[in-house]
Amino acid sequence: xxxxHARPMPDAxxxxxxxxxxxxHTTGLPDRDVWEIGRLYALGNQPGRDKIRGRADVPVxxxxxxxxxxxxxxxxxxxxxxxxxxxKSDDPHERKRQRMAICLExxxxxxxKLVIPESPIxxxx
Amino acid sequence: xTTMDATFEGMPxxxxxxxxxxxxxxxxxxxxxxxxxxxHLLLSYVMSNPAGQVLTQLDEVCAEASHEGWDGxxxxxxxxxxxxxxxxxxxxxxxxxPLPELSADADGEVSxxxxxxxxxxxxxxxxxxxxxxxxxxxxxxxxxxTDWIEDEIPEEIVSALGKLVRDKAARAVR
Numbered sequence: 001x002x003x004x005h006a007r008p009m010p011d012a013x014x015x016x017x018x019x020x021x022x023x024x025h026t027t028g029l030p031d032r033d034v035w036e037i038g039r040l041y042a043l044g045n046q047p048g049r050d051k052i053r054g055r056a057d058v059p060v061x062x063x064x065x066x067x068x069x070x071x072x073x074x075x076x077x078x079x080x081x082x083x084x085x086x087x088k089s090d091d092p093h094e095r096k097r098q099r100m101a102i103c104l105e106x107x108x109x110x111x112x113k114l115v116i117p118e119s120p121i122x123x124x125x
Numbered sequence: 126x127t128t129m130d131a132t133f134e135g136m137p138x139x140x141x142x143x144x145x146x147x148x149x150x151x152x153x154x155x156x157x158x159x160x161x162x163x164x165h166l167l168l169s170y171v172m173s174n175p176a177g178q179v180l181t182q183l184d185e186v187c188a189e190a191s192h193e194g195w196d197g198x199x200x201x202x203x204x205x206x207x208x209x210x211x212x213x214x215x216x217x218x219x220x221x222x223p224l225p226e227l228s229a230d231a232d233g234e235v236s237x238x239x240x241x242x243x244x245x246x247x248x249x250x251x252x253x254x255x256x257x258x259x260x261x262x263x264x265x266x267x268x269x270x271t272d273w274i275e276d277e278i279p280e281e282i283v284s285a286l287g288k289l290v291r292d293k294a295a296r297a298v299r
Contacts, residue, residue, distance in 0.1 A: 002226055005240040010248045010260075011228055016198060046197030093258065093271050096232075100248055101260040101269040108244050108262060 008056040010103035021083040052121035057113045179224045190229035201233035206253025211235035241289045261285045
């Protein structure tokens with residue numbers, strides 16, 4: 001994320017190799033519960049997963065406008081949702097280019113809000 | 126005839142080296158003079174410090190992402206190829222352009238991002254062969270492309286940066 005511009009960076013939205021971007025369905029959840037889901041399921045012992053510095057709140061409309069779909073599967077945890085429908089060109093360069101363009105648009109969408117916790121979210125003691 | 130491309134969309138780029146195809150004595154003298162000015166500027170804190178900072182940042186990103194799974198989700202390591210081309214890219218950035226935010230992509234490429242304001246941004250991903258994949262937007266217009274770094278920044282990216290820099294300057298005046 002860019003703290004300077006209060007925006008998530010495009011990379012935050014780039015799908016992993018299985019083409020399913022893991023997100024959480026947060027509708028109706030209070031803020032502290034959203035962070036708690038992150039604490040329980042996003043943090044781990046692996047490098048790069050030791051703390052959460054921020055999150056992007058994404059309305060489903062913002063995904064639909066880019067022909068993406070949010071599919072709630074509750075797997076591996078309740079409220080887990082996968083964002084699917086990423087461009088699937090056979091040419092890996094073209095695929096990356098198309099996906100980067102979508103991620104850039106998402107990062108700049110004013111309906112998508114960057115939320116920064118008062119202090120980074122770390123595993124429970 | 127002396128030609129120099131050490132300018133950026135009409136703005137002087139003071140850090141990038143002068144390139145000249147001319148062989149005459151006056152042309153060589155101009156090149157030498159320009160190189161002395163460039164070296165002098167690079168020694169000054171104001172000009173060299175930001176450029177140095179971004180190269181240090183690149184080293185940090187590379188160190189952090191140098192092993193398999195550095196992101197905790199099975200990311201590919203950032204290798205010497207992508208690092209080397211990112212360094213060429215950053216060294217060739219005109220001093221009139223703001224420095225990008227650097228990060229590593231999960232596919233082992235180096236990511237450079239510029240945000241110039243609402244819906245005004247450029248993202249570039251540099252791969253191990255020097256391939257630059259990029260996307261940028263200026264208001265409602267959005268563009269994407271692929272090009273290769275040789276010994277300088279791909280022209281389309283220079284042009285995109287120029288438009289974004291000029292747009293920001295124009296909006297600041299309004």
